[in-house]
Amino acid sequence: MNNTVSGAAAAPTHSHAVNPDVLHSRLDGLCNQVLTSSFGSTALMDALASGLSDVSSLLRGVPAAEGRLIERGIQMIAGLNPDLVVLTENIRLPVSKAALDVVERNDPRHYASLTLDADSGGRRGYTPDMIIVNRGSKVAHVVDVKRSLSSYDAVRLQELKKRMLAGALTVPDLLYQEHHRLAVEAVHVVMLDAQNGSREASSGIWPVSDIDHLLGVEGAGKAIAYLRRAFQTAVEQVWREALQHYRRARDLSEDDRRAGAMPWLVTQQHAPDERILFGSDDRIVGATSTSERPEIRIGFASLPTVRLQALS
Incomplete structure (x- = not known):
């Protein structure tokens, strides 16, 4: 190609x-x-x-x-x-206190090669939207997709970054144990801003327009x-x-x-021997002569009601 x-x-x-x-x-x-x-x-x-x-x-x-x-x-x-594997199921990453301490107290260069046990547990966790693994480069991206980062203040954004980084420490072990022994040599964290309003490549914030490079x-x-x-x-x-x-x-x-729609019919007399019956939508529904057959009433079934006689 x-x-x-x-x-x-x-x-x-x-x-x-x-x-x-x-x-x-x-x-x-x-x-x-x-x-x-x-x-x-x-x-x-x-x-x-x-x-x-x-x-x-x-x-x-x-x-x-x-x-x-x-x-x-x-x-x-x-x-x-074809080199990519996209994981969206069974990717909850544990966030232990030890992992948070490592992230908060050290420069990223110092724990870049550190991995933690994916079974470390803990009450806290982080579930990314997806993990994208490139089998050719052996790089895994922990991805969080945001419609817009404009609603995130600095403190909230920083807390999210810490949880993502702490969770990322367990990704190599998780991939190897739970996903057909996928092996990676690096794990990167990235937040995608769908509004394309943010770009901080050094801290993993990308506009979604740059996703060509990720995929x-x-x-x-x-x-x-x-x-x-x-x-x-x-x-x-x-x-x-x-x-x-x-x-x-x-x-x-x-x-x-x-139109005065009612569950009964209104009759209007036109001639001594003939009555024209009107429905609630004012269409002629039939005509009969009183001398030939008894008057027929067609309408909704209901409890007994008073039949209105139109003035002739």
Whole structure:
């Protein structure tokens, strides 16, 4: 396969590349799958009919759905590089007090070659969104995907970094014991900012647009950007469709009220020997002559009610 080179400055050569014509249709299908499972038009219509509380609850789930979508999109794109193994199951990393002490009290250079037992236990733990292992380079990346880091203050962000680093100390042992004896020589921690608002390469914060270098796939960052745009467009479309259905249903209900819809029929006399029966929607439903057959009433079954006689 011919190598392709990213346009980024000093970027490495990537041996694999995205084919937009093929990948975009797969990403569209993934977007539709994630969206319909958590934010379908029917669910939104029901929420609109129920009230503001239900609408707010449903909308709060949209960012989480987008986060899951980005994670699954990364996994899909990683499949273009046969050297990669992407782990998302059984990857809870123990965070012991000893591991936190090592991270807090030492320069990273001093514990770069240190590994801890994955069975060390402890009450605390850290579960990354995924671990990406490159079998060629023998490097494992502990990955945390964030829709946006703008909501993280400095203290909270620093605590997350410490837990990630402390958990990463157990990754070599975990991979060897639990994942078919995968062997790695280095473990790197990376936080991906989907909003592309942060870049601190020295502390493991990358914009998702730089994911080409993580996956070794040219065009991966652009593909994730496409996926996010497709999701946002789909959410807006679902919102518009639900509003249209809701307004149509509301207007029909108002029309029924204005027409005086009732569970009984109203009769209007036109001639001495003929009555024309009208339904609640003002359509002629039948005509009969009193001299030929008894009057027939057609309507909803209900408890006894008073029949309204229209003035002739």
